Amino acid sequence: MEAILSIWKRDVIKSIRDKASLIGNLALPILLLIIFGSGMGGAIKFMTERAGIGNALSEFNFTKFMFPGVVGITIFSTAVISALTVVQDREFGYLREMLVSPIPRGSISLGKVLGGSTAAVIQGLIILVLSPLIGISLNFTMILKLIPAMLILAFTVSSLSLYVATFVKSSQGFHTALTMLILPMIFLSGSIFPLTGSPAWMEFLVKINPVTYGVDMFKKILLGSQEMPKIVQDVMGLNLSVFGYSFTEYTDFVLVLAIGILLLFLATGRMKKVEA
DSSP, X not given: OHHHHHHHHHHHHHHHHOHHHHHHHHHHHHHXXXXXXXXXXXXXXXXXXXXXXXXXXXXXOHHHHXXXXXXXXXXXXXXXXXXXXXXXXXXXXXXXXXXXSSOOHHHHHHHHHHHXXXXXXXXXXXXXXGXXXXXXOOOHHHHHHHHHHHHHHHHHHHHXXXXXXXXXXXXXXXXXXXXXXXHHHHHTTTSSSOOTTOOHHHHXXXXXXXXXXXXXXXXXXXXXXXXXXXXXXXXTTOSOEETTEEOOHHHXXXXXXXXXXXXXXXHHHHHTTOOO
16 A cells, blocks of 8 residues: 555656646647637537527537536546656666565556546646636535546546556657547547537447546536437437447446456556566
């Protein structure tokens, strides 16, 4: 336990001190919210008014729709880069010291994942400050639901990032690998735009993307999407289902947690094969 806490503390402090990353991980989601939210919101309102679709959809606030996705992107972008410390530690020899020590590889993996998860949750909580500006009123119950939801998504993405990091030996290689993951996982999660009417191959990728279920959790908690008019749920893709089963925020939570645990075990297995 002491080893896990030491690794966790080191990575959290390192993340907080990296001001450039802190600002960068907040800047992109905010820009997406302002530019994409405003642009798409106007376009959707124009199309629905021209098509004569009901008021429930024509009055839908697209910027508000994007906000849970922006929270997800903030957590994802922070957590996914967290395992860079493993690669850097490998390059500078610090990982060798940990690997030759009596610390179990599982403790190293868990400490790294928890460190990245904590930093990501902090970023997610910071972005919530913007919620009143777009018409979302947070209450105590919502916060109590959001914190574990953020933690579970961050835990899963950090575990995935760690698993990827065990395959690469340089920072450049890690960044290249992440580039191939980040954009597809963000775009195929429903965080930026609704994925209703997607082709079958894309819908398959959406359903196997763990970020999809994390973003769906945030939509249900922040927007109460399950209580919106059915036409809004159908058009905006707010009724996530797999094989006819409709997900709730609790089943989203359990699924994301299960994926995270699996990825952590895989990362730990790979960590046992890593040579510093």
